Amino acid sequence: xxxxxRLSTKSKTPLLIIGAAVFVIVAAVMNICxxxxxxxxxxxxxxxMAGPGSSANQRILWxxxxxxxxxxxxxxxxxxxxxxxxxxxxxxDLASPGIIGVNxxxxxxxTICCAFGVFxxxxxAGSSFAGAMIxxxxxxxxxxxxxxxxxxxxxxxxxxxxxxxxxxxxxxxIVPDAALSSRDFRIGGFSSVNRDRLIPAxxxxxxxxxxxxxxxxxLDVLSLGDDTAHxxxxxxxxxxxxxxxxxxxxxxxxxxxxGVLGFVGLIVPHMARRIxxxxxxxxxxxxALSGAGFVAVCDLIARMIFAPYELPTxxxxxxxxxxxxxxLLHKRRGKKS
Amino acid sequence: MxxxxxxxxxxxxxxxxxxxxxxxxxxxxxxxxxPNGCGKSTTIRSIVRLTEDARGTIKIDGTDIDGLSAQExxxxxxxxxxSHSISGIxxxxxxxxxxxxxxxxxxxxxxxxxxxVDQALEWMGITDLRHRRxxxxxxxxxxxxxxxxxLAQDTDIILMDEPTTFLDIRNQIELLERSxxxxxxxxxxxxxLHDLDAVLRYADHVVLMDSGKAQxxxxxxxxxxxxxxxxxxxxxxxxxxAEDGLHCYVTK
Numbered sequence: 001x002x003x004x005x006r007l008s009t010k011s012k013t014p015l016l017i018i019g020a021a022v023f024v025i026v027a028a029v030m031n032i033c034x035x036x037x038x039x040x041x042x043x044x045x046x047x048x049m050a051g052p053g054s055s056a057n058q059r060i061l062w063x064x065x066x067x068x069x070x071x072x073x074x075x076x077x078x079x080x081x082x083x084x085x086x087x088x089x090x091x092x093d094l095a096s097p098g099i100i101g102v103n104x105x106x107x108x109x110x111t112i113c114c115a116f117g118v119f120x121x122x123x124x125a126g127s128s129f130a131g132a133m134i135x136x137x138x139x140x141x142x143x144x145x146x147x148x149x150x151x152x153x154x155x156x157x158x159x160x161x162x163x164x165x166x167x168x169x170x171x172x173x174i175v176p177d178a179a180l181s182s183r184d185f186r187i188g189g190f191s192s193v194n195r196d197r198l199i200p201a202x203x204x205x206x207x208x209x210x211x212x213x214x215x216x217x218x219l220d221v222l223s224l225g226d227d228t229a230h231x232x233x234x235x236x237x238x239x240x241x242x243x244x245x246x247x248x249x250x251x252x253x254x255x256x257x258x259g260v261l262g263f264v265g266l267i268v269p270h271m272a273r274r275i276x277x278x279x280x281x282x283x284x285x286x287x288a289l290s291g292a293g294f295v296a297v298c299d300l301i302a303r304m305i306f307a308p309y310e311l312p313t314x315x316x317x318x319x320x321x322x323x324x325x326x327x328l329l330h331k332r333r334g335k336k337s
Numbered sequence: 338m339x340x341x342x343x344x345x346x347x348x349x350x351x352x353x354x355x356x357x358x359x360x361x362x363x364x365x366x367x368x369x370x371x372p373n374g375c376g377k378s379t380t381i382r383s384i385v386r387l388t389e390d391a392r393g394t395i396k397i398d399g400t401d402i403d404g405l406s407a408q409e410x411x412x413x414x415x416x417x418x419x420s421h422s423i424s425g426i427x428x429x430x431x432x433x434x435x436x437x438x439x440x441x442x443x444x445x446x447x448x449x450x451x452x453x454v455d456q457a458l459e460w461m462g463i464t465d466l467r468h469r470r471x472x473x474x475x476x477x478x479x480x481x482x483x484x485x486x487x488l489a490q491d492t493d494i495i496l497m498d499e500p501t502t503f504l505d506i507r508n509q510i511e512l513l514e515r516s517x518x519x520x521x522x523x524x525x526x527x528x529x530l531h532d533l534d535a536v537l538r539y540a541d542h543v544v545l546m547d548s549g550k551a552q553x554x555x556x557x558x559x560x561x562x563x564x565x566x567x568x569x570x571x572x573x574x575x576x577x578x579a580e581d582g583l584h585c586y587v588t589k
Contacts, residue, residue: 091422214442214443214444215443217434217437217440217444218444220426220430220434221434221437223422223424224421224422224424224431224434225418225421225422227382227387227416227418228416228417228418228421228422230385230386230387230407231385231387231411231414231415231416232411232434232435232437232438232490233406233407233408233410233411233412233437233438234407234437235407273425277425277426277427277470278424278425278426279426279427279430
């Protein structure tokens, strides 16, 4: 080999990541500055430098806007990466944590946990992960056992979601005190984000995203198909199940403080693939950043659109996500014909 | 050298290979022929342990594959399935996945990995396609990219399950010519083909399979002239001599 170029793939990764990071910063600053009580950049800076304190701006920044914005960023990143993993592992672009029942499983588990009077942050995060994991295992196992088509797996997920949501409502009817923040949790939102609950979820989401980014090669090899992946020396079932567990962890941790926030894991990976391509090394960090920024923007819209009234962020996401899902179905049908 | 002895494979409790034995010599093109469902693909898949319920012995250069880890086996034999999932990754990225068996977590590519990838792309004549997306390529270009991935895997053995199936005549010939060059460079090539004339021209060693058993094994001419061929396919092979050697066509 006379002149190895040392770069066998043309990499736009740094540029895309910088672009997405700028989007996150702009969305986060807007989310902090705009609202019922506006805050200029100068005031934001001085409140930031002063640290937590008793002035109005300091209180708004440190006790309201900052935790809320952080929650938006974490939930957006966690759900978007979870969706990207699920879509790639199941080779199904209609799958996402909201659609195949992962979020609903997490929601039910959190509700049951609270119905038993366990409100500790780690217990809520743990039960949320367990619920997400059980729902994932249920849908994937049923799909594999019946050798269902990609669309059937999604339909199975929709059925599982409906059952799990019905069970959640049943628990809430019997034990009304289990409703953590009532409407916000079931639709998904950030109006009652609690810093204590955010900390364990933040640790899980950040660690989970970093770890899954180190598995980008495994994820790409897996998407070449089981036979090819196996012949390249990959332990297919171990990696597939491990990645699905990570997806459930990310979705579960997000649901534990943001509620059952739908469609982030569907919309963001699709848009991210269109911009960043399908290679996981770029796609996963790009998804994390763009998901974070996207949810922050949706939350801002939810707070501003009927100000001073506030909508749960999940409503904005459902309004965007419903038509998006129909568009995806239409696109798939177009491809088939 | 691959040696298979007494190989039995079952799917869902039903045995499809019944004590198969055959060998594939080093540095040659070996071709498996036989009617659909006779167990050709299952035999090839067994060499890379893709069949779950398998008994018998498969040795690569004297080493039983059961004693090899998944990574060790992937460094000995590359496998190209009949159909591939078409993703939107670039050709270069696909070929880089051929280096997967050589990397441990967290899979950082080394200088030699990039060099092997560049060599594989150059060898297959697709360096100019390196930045193209796989889903933008023609069937022939895609097959070359997958073969480049197998080359980057740097194995002595390349197994191909019906590699010419979706290719036009020109791309079929090109693939077989490339396979010849690979065999001449010392690699053991095993493939499944249905075109008996191509088998006659390119195969050094042929195994005829029928009903889950090896029915005949030897040179292309020997196997194609064996009466077992006519009974396996229910056809009559006819031969004629041309300027470039012996050719074959079939009649009912």
